[in-house]
Amino acid sequence: MNFDDTPQEAAFRAEAKAWIAANAPKQYEDELKKSSLGRTALKGANILEVAKAWQKKKADAGWACLHWPREYGGRGATPIERVIWQQEEGAFGKLSGMFIIGHGMCGPTMMAFAGEAEKKRYLPPLASGEKVWCQLFSEPAGGSDVAGLRTRAEKNGDDWIVNGQKIWTSGAHYSDYGILLTRTDPNVAKHRGLTMFFLDMKSPGVEIKPIKQANGASDFNEVYFTDVKIPDSQRLGAVNDGWNVSLTTLMNERMSIGAGVSTGFPELFEFCNSLMLDDGPAIEDRNVRSKLASWAVKASGLKYTSMRAISALSKGERPGPENSIGKLVAGSMIQDVAAYALDLQGAAGVLAGAEDAEATGKFQAMLLRAPGTRVEGGTDEIMRNIIAERVLGLPGDIRVDKDVPFNKIPTKGRG
Amino acid sequence: MNFDDTPQEAAFRTEARAWIAANAPKQYEAELSKSSLGRISLAKDDIVDVGKAWQKQKAEGGWACLHWPKEYGGRGATPIEKVIWQQEEGVYGKLTQPFQIGEGMCGPTVMAFGSEEHKRHYLPKLASGEQIWCQLFSEPAGGSDVAGLRTRAEKQGDNWIVNGQKIWTSGAHYSDYGLLITRTDPNVPKHKGLTMFFLDMKSKGVEVRPIKQANGMQEFNEVYFTDVVIPDSQRLGNVGDGWNVSLTTLMNERMSIGARLATGFPEIFEFCSSLMTEDGPAIDDRATRSKLAGWAVKASGLKYTSYRAVSALSKGERPGPENSIGKLVAGVMLQDIASYAMDLQGAAGALTGAAEELATGQFQQMLLSAPSMRIAGGTDEILRNIIAERVLGLPGDIRVDKDVPFNKIPTKGR
Amino acid sequence: MNFDFSDEQKQMRDEARKFLAEKCPPKAVRAVLDGHASYDKELWKGLAEMGFLGVAIPEEFGGAGAGHLELCVIAEEMGRALAPVPFSSTVYLAAEAILLAGSAAQKKKWLPAIASGEAIGTLALFEGKGNPSPDGIKLAASGGSLNGVKKPVPDGAIADFAVVTGRTGSTGRDGDISLFLVDLKAGGVEAKALTSLDPSRGQAELTFRNCKAEPLGAAGEGWSILTQVLDRAAVLMAFEQVGGADRALEMGRDYALDRIAFGRPIGSFQAVKHMLADMYVSATLARSNCYYGAWALSTNASELPEAAAAARISATQAFQHCAKNNIQVHGGMGFTWEFDCHMYYRRANATALGLGSLSYWEDALIDRMRKKNAA
CATH class of the missing domain: 2.40.110.10 (Butyryl-CoA Dehydrogenase, subunit A, domain 2)
Known part of the structure; x- marks a missing residue:
C-alpha cells in the first residue's frame, strides 16, 4: 500500500505538470480555487470563452480527452494517466464544466454507435472544445x-x-x-x-x-x-x-472516476477556522467540532474511496462498485454543510450579497444550489436503488409498466 | 387556547386525584418513577402481582377501564375523562402494563363481536385485572x-x-x-x-415458551x-x-391516545444536568446542549401533539391522525439518546453491572431494549407506510399477493 | 499509487477468514457471551499457531515480522467473526506499547510470550467515567509502586500483564504521567470481573495496592507514548469495526433476500432496500478511511494522528449504523437472543467506547486538522 507513482506514471505526471505550469491561464487560478457549488463564474471574463480557449490549447498540445484514441482527438492515454492529469490540472479543471457532458457521455456514445465518417468528422472538434x-x-x-x-x-x-x-x-x-x-x-x-x-x-x-x-x-x-x-x-x-x-451513455456518466464531487467540507473547515464567535474561534467550539468531524470523515471517506478506484485502474483492474456512493453522500452533505455555515452566521446568515455575507455569500449560494445536486444525474432515491440492486444484489422495484404498451401507461396520478 | 379543565373536567380530576392519593400503593412510587425502558421491575415484589392488586382496587372503586360501559366493568366515562385519569394516575400507570392488551385490544374486540352472554361473563373480570x-x-x-x-x-362438528x-x-x-386469529381457508386470497x-x-394442546430477547429479558x-379444541x-x-x-383490534391499539411513550429525554436531561466531565458540567458543553435541544423539541413536540388530540377529545371531536407519529419518533430517539449517554461516559459506558450507578445502568438497558421499540406493534417502515397512506393519502404498496390464493403465495425469497 | 492491500495480504485475509469460519462460528462467540468461559482458549491457541498474534511483532521477538498492514487484515477478520478473545487488548494495546517504548529486556520478555499465546496483555488506562485525559489519571506511582484503581480494563480479569498509566507528578502537565509494566500474576493487584454491554469480551476493575511495577519508557513520557498507542490501536480497532459492519450488512442483505412478506422478498421494498443501501454507504466510507489509516500506520506517517481519528470515527459510525439497522431489517427475529444480530449490536456499541468515545475522537480529529492547517 503506497501513494507512489510507478516510473511511467511519474514521468507522465512530470510532463503534465510542466506543460500546465507553462500554459495554464494563471490569472484565473485564485478565482477558480475559490469557486464552489452554485458559484462558478469569473469576474471580468466570460468563463465559457476562457474555458474554450483552455480546451483548445490542451487539444493542440495533445492533452484533451486523454483516454480517447488519437484519431478522434484524444491521446490514447490509460485511465490512470487521465486521473493523474486531473490531479495536476487542479483548479483549472473547473473550466471543463461545459465539456463534461460532451466528453463523458456524447463522445463515448458516438464512438460506440456512429459510423467511421461521423466519428472522424465530429469527435475531434468535440475533443478540442470547438464544438459543444x-x-x-x-x-x-x-x-x-x-x-x-x-x-x-x-x-x-x-x-x-x-x-x-x-x-x-x-x-x-x-x-x-x-x-x-x-x-x-x-x-x-x-x-x-x-x-x-x-x-x-x-x-x-x-x-x-x-x-x-x-x-x-x-x-x-x-x-x-x-x-x-x-x-x-x-x-x-x-x-x-x-x-x-442510452445505457452506454449513462454508464459512461457514472464511470467518471476521480472526478472530485463537491462536498462543501473544505470551504466549511476554512470558514470555521477563521470565524470568531462570541466566546472565541468557532473551531474551538465543541459543537462545531463535532459537526465538522462527522463531515470530515465523510469527505475523506469519499476521497479515499475514489483513490481505491484509481488504484484498481492503475493495476489495470476494473474498479469496484464503491464509487457509486459519491453523489449520494455529497449531495445531502453539501446541503447540510451550507445550512450549518448559515447557522453559524446567526440572523445575518440570511443575507446573500457578496458584500454583506460572510465568505462572500458562498454558503448561501451553495444552499440554494444544493437541492439540484440531489436530483440531477439520478436522484438520491435512484442512486440508492442502484446501490441496492447492482451492488447488494437486491431485487428490482416491481415495474407495473413493464409489459404494457407505452400508450396504455397512465399519465396522471389521480383523476 | 388554554390548558384549563372545563368545570366538569375539573370536578372529575379532583375526585380522581383524591381517590388516588388515598388508595395508590405509595411504597412503589419512587421505584416506578425511576423505571425506564428495558428496566421496569420492582426490587422486592412481583410487578404483575402488585399490578393486579392495584387494578382490582381501581375496579372496586369504579376506576378501571373508565371508558367501558358500567355493565362490563367500566365507568362509562368520556374519552377525556380517561385521559385525565391517566394524567393523575401518573407513575402508577406503569403498573397497568399487563392489562393494556386486554383493555386496549381484546376487550374492545369482544365488545364488538362477542355475544351478550360472553360480554357479561368475560369483560368485568378483564376490567378488574382478575383475568389477563x-x-x-x-x-x-x-x-x-x-x-x-x-x-x-x-x-369438526361444533368445534x-x-x-x-x-x-x-x-x-x-x-x-x-x-384472542386468536387463524386461517380457516387457504384456498382463497390471504385476507379472505x-x-x-x-x-x-x-x-389442552396450548404450549407457551418464553423467547429470550436480544437484551436478555423475556417479555x-x-x-x-x-x-x-x-x-x-x-x-x-363470521367464518372468513x-x-x-382484527382491524377492530388493531384500530383500538393505535387509538390509545395520551398513553405515555418513553422517549428517554427526561432521563438524558437529568443525566447531563448532573454529570461532571473534565471541563465542567456536561450540560454546559455546547455539543451536549445542541444534542439535548434537538431531542427536547422532539419530546415536547410529541407531548403537545398528544395534547392536541386530547383537546379534540375534550370537544367531543375525533382526534386527527397526528398521534400516529409517536412511536416512530420515540423509537429512534430512544436509541440515539441511549447511545449518546454512553458516549458521555467514555469507556466506562460499556459497563452494566448493578454496582454501577443506577443513572448510568439505565441507558445501557435502554440501548439494548430500544431496537424492539422500532419493531414491536408495527415497524418504523410500516408506520411510515401508515402515515403516508392513511394520513397523506398516498397510494399503498403494490400487493403482488392480493388476488393470489394463500397456498400459492411464495414462502421463500431465494 | 497502490491504495489497496497486496495479493499476499489478501491471501492472508482469505486464510484468516477460513480459519475463523471454522474455529470461531457464532456458537463459539455465544459460549463466552453466555458466560460459559471468560474467553475462547482454543481459539486463542489456534490464533497463535496461525501466527496471527505476532503478525506485526518482529521475528527477533518471536513474531512473524510481517507488519501492520497484515495486522489490519487480521483485525478486520477478527471483527467480522466477533472473535471472543483478548486480541485487541493484547495486540493493539499492550504489544504496541511495548514495541513503541519497551526496553530490549521488556521486549524480549513479553513479545515472544504474546506471539506464542502464552501471555495476555492489556492497557489499564481508565479510572471510571470519562475519556482519555491526563487529568483523569489519579493512580499514584512512586518508588516503583502503584496504588489506585483502574476501570474498565479490557480483559483485565484474564490478563497476565498490563501497561498501566500512573501519575508521577502534579504540575498539571502531560509530563505528570508515566507508563508502567506490571506482571499481574506477581501480587499486589486484585482483579474483579465487571459485567458489560458485550459479555463476549471481558471488562474488569483492577485495584493496585503497593504493587510493584517497572517503568515503560522514560518517566514523564507516558502521555505522549499513550497518545501514540491509542492512535495505532484506533486504526486497528477501526478495522475490527469495519469487519463487523460489513458482516452486519451482509446479514441484513441475506435476510432481505430470503424473507417474504406481502408475497415478495422484503428486499424489494424501497424502505428496506434504501436502508441497506445507506448501510453500504457508511461501511464503504469507513473502509476507505481505514485504508488510509492503515497506510499511515504502516509507514509511521506524520498523518497518522489525523488518519487514525478519521478511521476511528468513520468505523464507529458505520458499525453502529449497520448493527442497528441489521436488527431493523430482521424485524422481531432480529430482537431475539437466538439470532446473531444482537451480538453485533452489542459489539458495535462496546467497541465505540473502548478507546474513548465518538465525541472524544471527533474533538481530537478537528484539533489535529486545525493544527496541521496552522502549520
Missing part, C-alpha cells in the same frame, strides 16, 4: 423514469421528423450538437420503442428556453422540437434500440 | 404482514381444531385468555380466509397449538371475516 455537445434525454414526463419519454420521431423518407419537448438540458443554449433519445414506437412496451439520434442544435424547429432555477440561476434549458428534421444517417444504433444505446 | 388476556396474531411467517399467518383452524404457532405474544405466560376466536389459555412468548361459540365474527375483526 449536450444530451437530450430528460423530459417533463420522464425524469428518474427516463424511458417514460414522449418526444416522437416519425420516419419520413430518409429523414425523421421530431416533435416534443426535452427538459433539464445543461448548456443547450451554447451547444452545437446534441444526442437525442426519442420514441419511435408507442405501441410496444416503453423500453422497446426508443431510438437515439444526434442532431445539429441549430436545426430549424429547435427552440431553447432557459429554466429559471430555484436558486435564481439558469444553467438548464427546456428544448422544444417542432417538425425538426434529422437525416437517418444521424441515427445511433438500430431503430427501437435506443434504450440500450 | 393476550393477543395471538403474529407468527414467524407473518410479522408486518399479519395476514400472512399460517395457523390452521379446521371445523374448531387449531394447529400452528404464534410468536411475540406479550404476557402469554401469565394470561388466562387469548381468516377467522377470529377467543380461547382459554389453559386449553414475549412463542405459543404452540397442537389439536387445540375451541367451541364454535367462541368464534368472533377474521381480517375485518
Whole structure:
C-alpha cells in the first residue's frame, strides 16, 4: 500500500505538470480555487470563452480527452494517466464544466454507435472544445423514469421528423450538437420503442428556453422540437434500440472516476477556522467540532474511496462498485454543510450579497444550489436503488409498466 | 387556547386525584418513577402481582377501564375523562402494563363481536385485572404482514381444531385468555380466509415458551397449538371475516391516545444536568446542549401533539391522525439518546453491572431494549407506510399477493 | 499509487477468514457471551499457531515480522467473526506499547510470550467515567509502586500483564504521567470481573495496592507514548469495526433476500432496500478511511494522528449504523437472543467506547486538522 507513482506514471505526471505550469491561464487560478457549488463564474471574463480557449490549447498540445484514441482527438492515454492529469490540472479543471457532458457521455456514445465518417468528422472538434455537445434525454414526463419519454420521431423518407419537448438540458443554449433519445414506437412496451439520434442544435424547429432555477440561476434549458428534421444517417444504433444505446451513455456518466464531487467540507473547515464567535474561534467550539468531524470523515471517506478506484485502474483492474456512493453522500452533505455555515452566521446568515455575507455569500449560494445536486444525474432515491440492486444484489422495484404498451401507461396520478 | 379543565373536567380530576392519593400503593412510587425502558421491575415484589392488586382496587372503586360501559366493568366515562385519569394516575400507570392488551385490544374486540352472554361473563373480570388476556396474531411467517399467518383452524362438528404457532405474544405466560386469529381457508386470497376466536389459555394442546430477547429479558412468548379444541361459540365474527375483526383490534391499539411513550429525554436531561466531565458540567458543553435541544423539541413536540388530540377529545371531536407519529419518533430517539449517554461516559459506558450507578445502568438497558421499540406493534417502515397512506393519502404498496390464493403465495425469497 | 492491500495480504485475509469460519462460528462467540468461559482458549491457541498474534511483532521477538498492514487484515477478520478473545487488548494495546517504548529486556520478555499465546496483555488506562485525559489519571506511582484503581480494563480479569498509566507528578502537565509494566500474576493487584454491554469480551476493575511495577519508557513520557498507542490501536480497532459492519450488512442483505412478506422478498421494498443501501454507504466510507489509516500506520506517517481519528470515527459510525439497522431489517427475529444480530449490536456499541468515545475522537480529529492547517 503506497501513494507512489510507478516510473511511467511519474514521468507522465512530470510532463503534465510542466506543460500546465507553462500554459495554464494563471490569472484565473485564485478565482477558480475559490469557486464552489452554485458559484462558478469569473469576474471580468466570460468563463465559457476562457474555458474554450483552455480546451483548445490542451487539444493542440495533445492533452484533451486523454483516454480517447488519437484519431478522434484524444491521446490514447490509460485511465490512470487521465486521473493523474486531473490531479495536476487542479483548479483549472473547473473550466471543463461545459465539456463534461460532451466528453463523458456524447463522445463515448458516438464512438460506440456512429459510423467511421461521423466519428472522424465530429469527435475531434468535440475533443478540442470547438464544438459543444449536450444530451437530450430528460423530459417533463420522464425524469428518474427516463424511458417514460414522449418526444416522437416519425420516419419520413430518409429523414425523421421530431416533435416534443426535452427538459433539464445543461448548456443547450451554447451547444452545437446534441444526442437525442426519442420514441419511435408507442405501441410496444416503453423500453422497446426508443431510438437515439444526434442532431445539429441549430436545426430549424429547435427552440431553447432557459429554466429559471430555484436558486435564481439558469444553467438548464427546456428544448422544444417542432417538425425538426434529422437525416437517418444521424441515427445511433438500430431503430427501437435506443434504450440500450442510452445505457452506454449513462454508464459512461457514472464511470467518471476521480472526478472530485463537491462536498462543501473544505470551504466549511476554512470558514470555521477563521470565524470568531462570541466566546472565541468557532473551531474551538465543541459543537462545531463535532459537526465538522462527522463531515470530515465523510469527505475523506469519499476521497479515499475514489483513490481505491484509481488504484484498481492503475493495476489495470476494473474498479469496484464503491464509487457509486459519491453523489449520494455529497449531495445531502453539501446541503447540510451550507445550512450549518448559515447557522453559524446567526440572523445575518440570511443575507446573500457578496458584500454583506460572510465568505462572500458562498454558503448561501451553495444552499440554494444544493437541492439540484440531489436530483440531477439520478436522484438520491435512484442512486440508492442502484446501490441496492447492482451492488447488494437486491431485487428490482416491481415495474407495473413493464409489459404494457407505452400508450396504455397512465399519465396522471389521480383523476 | 388554554390548558384549563372545563368545570366538569375539573370536578372529575379532583375526585380522581383524591381517590388516588388515598388508595395508590405509595411504597412503589419512587421505584416506578425511576423505571425506564428495558428496566421496569420492582426490587422486592412481583410487578404483575402488585399490578393486579392495584387494578382490582381501581375496579372496586369504579376506576378501571373508565371508558367501558358500567355493565362490563367500566365507568362509562368520556374519552377525556380517561385521559385525565391517566394524567393523575401518573407513575402508577406503569403498573397497568399487563392489562393494556386486554383493555386496549381484546376487550374492545369482544365488545364488538362477542355475544351478550360472553360480554357479561368475560369483560368485568378483564376490567378488574382478575383475568389477563393476550393477543395471538403474529407468527414467524407473518410479522408486518399479519395476514400472512399460517395457523390452521379446521371445523369438526361444533368445534374448531387449531394447529400452528404464534410468536411475540406479550404476557402469554401469565394470561388466562387469548384472542386468536387463524386461517380457516387457504384456498382463497390471504385476507379472505381468516377467522377470529377467543380461547382459554389453559386449553389442552396450548404450549407457551418464553423467547429470550436480544437484551436478555423475556417479555414475549412463542405459543404452540397442537389439536387445540375451541367451541364454535367462541368464534368472533363470521367464518372468513377474521381480517375485518382484527382491524377492530388493531384500530383500538393505535387509538390509545395520551398513553405515555418513553422517549428517554427526561432521563438524558437529568443525566447531563448532573454529570461532571473534565471541563465542567456536561450540560454546559455546547455539543451536549445542541444534542439535548434537538431531542427536547422532539419530546415536547410529541407531548403537545398528544395534547392536541386530547383537546379534540375534550370537544367531543375525533382526534386527527397526528398521534400516529409517536412511536416512530420515540423509537429512534430512544436509541440515539441511549447511545449518546454512553458516549458521555467514555469507556466506562460499556459497563452494566448493578454496582454501577443506577443513572448510568439505565441507558445501557435502554440501548439494548430500544431496537424492539422500532419493531414491536408495527415497524418504523410500516408506520411510515401508515402515515403516508392513511394520513397523506398516498397510494399503498403494490400487493403482488392480493388476488393470489394463500397456498400459492411464495414462502421463500431465494 | 497502490491504495489497496497486496495479493499476499489478501491471501492472508482469505486464510484468516477460513480459519475463523471454522474455529470461531457464532456458537463459539455465544459460549463466552453466555458466560460459559471468560474467553475462547482454543481459539486463542489456534490464533497463535496461525501466527496471527505476532503478525506485526518482529521475528527477533518471536513474531512473524510481517507488519501492520497484515495486522489490519487480521483485525478486520477478527471483527467480522466477533472473535471472543483478548486480541485487541493484547495486540493493539499492550504489544504496541511495548514495541513503541519497551526496553530490549521488556521486549524480549513479553513479545515472544504474546506471539506464542502464552501471555495476555492489556492497557489499564481508565479510572471510571470519562475519556482519555491526563487529568483523569489519579493512580499514584512512586518508588516503583502503584496504588489506585483502574476501570474498565479490557480483559483485565484474564490478563497476565498490563501497561498501566500512573501519575508521577502534579504540575498539571502531560509530563505528570508515566507508563508502567506490571506482571499481574506477581501480587499486589486484585482483579474483579465487571459485567458489560458485550459479555463476549471481558471488562474488569483492577485495584493496585503497593504493587510493584517497572517503568515503560522514560518517566514523564507516558502521555505522549499513550497518545501514540491509542492512535495505532484506533486504526486497528477501526478495522475490527469495519469487519463487523460489513458482516452486519451482509446479514441484513441475506435476510432481505430470503424473507417474504406481502408475497415478495422484503428486499424489494424501497424502505428496506434504501436502508441497506445507506448501510453500504457508511461501511464503504469507513473502509476507505481505514485504508488510509492503515497506510499511515504502516509507514509511521506524520498523518497518522489525523488518519487514525478519521478511521476511528468513520468505523464507529458505520458499525453502529449497520448493527442497528441489521436488527431493523430482521424485524422481531432480529430482537431475539437466538439470532446473531444482537451480538453485533452489542459489539458495535462496546467497541465505540473502548478507546474513548465518538465525541472524544471527533474533538481530537478537528484539533489535529486545525493544527496541521496552522502549520
